[in-house]
Amino acid sequence: xxxxxxxxxxxxxxxxxxxxxxxxxxxxxxxxxxxxxxxxxxxxxxxxxxxxxxxxxxxxxxxxxxxxxxxxxxxxxxxxxxxxxxxxxxxxxxxxxxxxxxxxxxxxxxxxxxxxxxxxxxxxxxxxxxxxxxxxxxxxxxxxxxxxxxxxxxxxxxxxxxxxxxxxxxxxxxxxxxxxxxxxxxxxxxxxxxxxxxxxxxxxxxxxxxxx
Numbered sequence: 001x002x003x004x005x006x007x008x009x010x011x012x013x014x015x016x017x018x019x020x021x022x023x024x025x026x027x028x029x030x031x032x033x034x035x036x037x038x039x040x041x042x043x044x045x046x047x048x049x050x051x052x053x054x055x056x057x058x059x060x061x062x063x064x065x066x067x068x069x070x071x072x073x074x075x076x077x078x079x080x081x082x083x084x085x086x087x088x089x090x091x092x093x094x095x096x097x098x099x100x101x102x103x104x105x106x107x108x109x110x111x112x113x114x115x116x117x118x119x120x121x122x123x124x125x126x127x128x129x130x131x132x133x134x135x136x137x138x139x140x141x142x143x144x145x146x147x148x149x150x151x152x153x154x155x156x157x158x159x160x161x162x163x164x165x166x167x168x169x170x171x172x173x174x175x176x177x178x179x180x181x182x183x184x185x186x187x188x189x190x191x192x193x194x195x196x197x198x199x200x201x202x203x204x205x206x207x208x209x210x211x212x
Contacts, residue, residue, distance in 0.1 A: 043184040075109040108134040
C-alpha cells in the first residue's frame with residue numbers, strides 16, 4: 001500500500017513538473033531579447049494605404065492611451081517626450097499586478113521608454129530602459145528600483161540549464177514578456193478600421209396585397 005501511495009505522489013509531482021515546463025516554455029531562453037547586454041523588445045510592421053503622417057498620428061494616439069487613465073494611483077502615466085511627423089518617443093509607467101486579493105497585494109511599477117519610427121508606411125517600435133519599483137510602502141516610498149537587465153535577463157532569471165525560471169525574478173519575466181506581446185498586438189490593432197454595419201431592410205408586410 002505504501003508503495004502505491006508513494007508511486008501516486010511521484011506521478012503527481014512529475015505531472016505538475018511537466019505542466020510547469022509546458023506553461024513556462026514561452027518564457028525560457030530567448031524570450032527576453034538582448035542587444036549588447038541591454039534588453040530591447042522590438043516590433044516592426046507595415047500599414048497599407050496610409051501616409052507616414054497618418055501612421056504617426058495613430059501611433060501618437062496609441063501611446064497616449066497606453067495606460068488606463070481611470071487609475072489615479074501614482075506611477076500610472078504615458079508622457080510623450082518627443083513627437084514629429086515620423087517618430088514618437090514616450091516615457092511610460094504602469095502597474096504589473098502579480099496577485100490581488102483582499103488584504104493581499106503583490107504588484108510593481110514598470111517603467112520604460114517606447115520609441116516609434118515611421119517611414120514609407122512602416123512602423124518600427126522599440127521598448128528599452130525597463131525598470132521596476134517594487135515593495136514600496138503605502139505612501140509609495142522606500143521601494144526597491146530594479147533594472148530589467150539585472151532581473152529578467154536569461155542570466156538572472158533562468159537556472160544554469162535554462163530549463164526553469166527562478167520564482168521571484170521569474171514572475172517579473174512572465175509579466176513583462178506578456179505585456180510586451182500585448183503592447184505590440186494593441187499597436188497593430190490600432191490600425192483596424194471597423195467593418196461597416198450592414199443594414200438589412202425589413203420587408204413590410206401588407207394585408208390583402210399580392211405583389212407581381
